[in-house]
Amino acid sequence: MNLISNICSSLCSSLEGDAKNRETPRAIDESIRLPLLALIKSAAIWMLIATVFGLIASIKLHTPSFLNDCPVLTYGKVEPIFWNTLILGWLFNSGLACAVFLLGRLGGRPLGQGIFLTIAVSLWNTAVVAGVIGIMMGGQLPFKWLEFPPYIAPILFVAFLAIGVWCAMAFRDRANRSTYASQWWILAAIFSFAWIYSAAQIMLVCAPAQGAFQALVNSWYVENVFGLLIAPLTFATIYYLIPKTLGEAVVGYRYSGVAFWTWIFFASFAGVAKMAHGPIPAWVVSLGVIGSFGLLLPTTTLSIQFLSSLLSRFSKIWDTVSARYLLVGCVVFTIVMLFKIFGSLRGSLDVVQFSIFDSGVTQLALFGFAGLVFTGGAYFILPRLLNKQLPSTTLIDLQFWAQVMGLVLISIGLISGGIHQGELMNGSTTDMLVVVNTMRASFFLTSMGLSFLLVGAVAYNVTFFWMILSGRTEEETSTALIEESPELEYTAS
């Protein structure tokens, strides 16, 4: 009973103290509390589920007999479930949570139709659950990251459209007429995903393209899920959290527009390079390589913006939960993009194309860049949403370091392992069994890394539910818990 009343007080708090304190931000948070909690809750649970499935898949690679007898947990099912829950479950929900919060806060006005958004989000998550069950029942499609059975796609799409419309409305109804980079990125993510998802569904499922073109569409979709959905949402969060947690304007913000447009332009055809030496015209691959390499431009701009903003305030970072996540996320971003850019050149593809390298880079990008930044975002949002403190910073410390450790292990396991694997496979004298045995060590490292990430995911869930379920302390019933933010200082240099 106590727990239930605690949940109620978390959901609808009537705070004491100065009602004037942070009036607008509190009103905004109030207006989107329900959908935000739904999103963060789903994100937390999906994070746990995705990590568990990732771990099972990874263990099966070095110990094939693991869970051998379970027909719903064969590698062929676990692996797509891992990726789909990771992207459509965890990252989608947590990214959207950040996006919704930013739309509200940057717009400067409480947002309506919170219930509508909550329903759309629930529909989305129900569809993802149904999709996972569909895969387990054996109804999966053969397309990477689009494995959900065909009847799931329309539901996901409708739910996404509803979410997208809500976001577009939220943007339109803003009080601050000027816009901030975060808002551009959010809108770009929403429009792009509606585009790439429907295009991929139409060309792969509804009216399937023939032959090699299918693979082309699929690899285009996969790359764009990162480039045009996950990464933009992450950039939005970074752009917001930098001034918010460091109290300083983003260094070189003037060039955000350049970074934005060049990213959208190049990212939209970057994925094609992966098809190198496949049965598609060489010029298509060449364009893809140009797309990937072109990302060097926005990557440079964004990396320097983020890193020099963060590093100039390095001392402030370690005593702020979200800024820590931000810093690691941004460092990982730079590393990941260098891997992606130089990994897409023909010379590199000769080595890494059919190895585990790509999976490693993708996992690093998703867990390390997007995952960490969104987690940082959630830790910034949650106390404001609930007017409660983070329950245990020791637990958060543990989560943070477990995730960092996990990422290091995964990178070593898959990325360096992948390069090694590619080199071995290219040396035609190497025995296939030697290659397999060498890889076993890499997969083992990956499993260890995923175990660390699992620890992180558990800690995250504990923190979240602890926060929701615990009663308010004295100070948490007061609006004075969170101080009014000062004006952003900026002196033109």
Place this chain on the structure above:
Amino acid sequence: MMSDESQQHNLPGVDEGKASDESIVKTHARIRREPSNGSPVLFFTSLALITVLVFSWFYLRRYMGEKEPQMYLHEREDIALYRDWQDRPRGPIVYDYYAIGEKLYTQMACVGCHQANGEGLAGQFPALAGAKYVTHEDPALPTKVILAGLTGPVTVKGNEFNGVMVAFGAGMTDVQVAGIVTYIRKNWGNETSEVTNDQVAAIRAEIGTRAPYTAAELKSYFE
């Protein structure tokens, strides 16, 4: 913001908001309107822009400038190889008539009647080795026999024959006929000129489809 001073967290329970939302939007909007003032971001962005442009220029020249018709080949060397192969010299085709004929002599069953040593069978099949029909200076003579066949009494190397040699013309190409004629004219000690497919074609056109020759019809070759 930590309000409980006595509690010593290494991290605060609430991350401090160090800038108000409205000021974030407004200040940044102002920064965008300000004139550019050479920041490191501008410097590295320009550097990256130049790198991307230079790379794209060379890359596109390297990989898009040269194509083969199907456009599947990537590497310059492969395309060059493919081109070389396509442009390989295609002069007149040179046939090894003797080798062609050698095979056909067995395949077309000549060997069954005229024997492997070309001596034929006494009383039944005339010899080819040293036969005047074969070694005649004009290769048209044996060519005509093979194309249209030979029938009626014939004297070869002093022996009388009166059998039927069927026409082979309809079932063989010019090259094949040229091959077999060349073979019998150069084998078993015969040392006469070879015949080409063009010559065969001309003879074939000249005689048309006709009944087998008789020795009498071919008498003009020996006058």
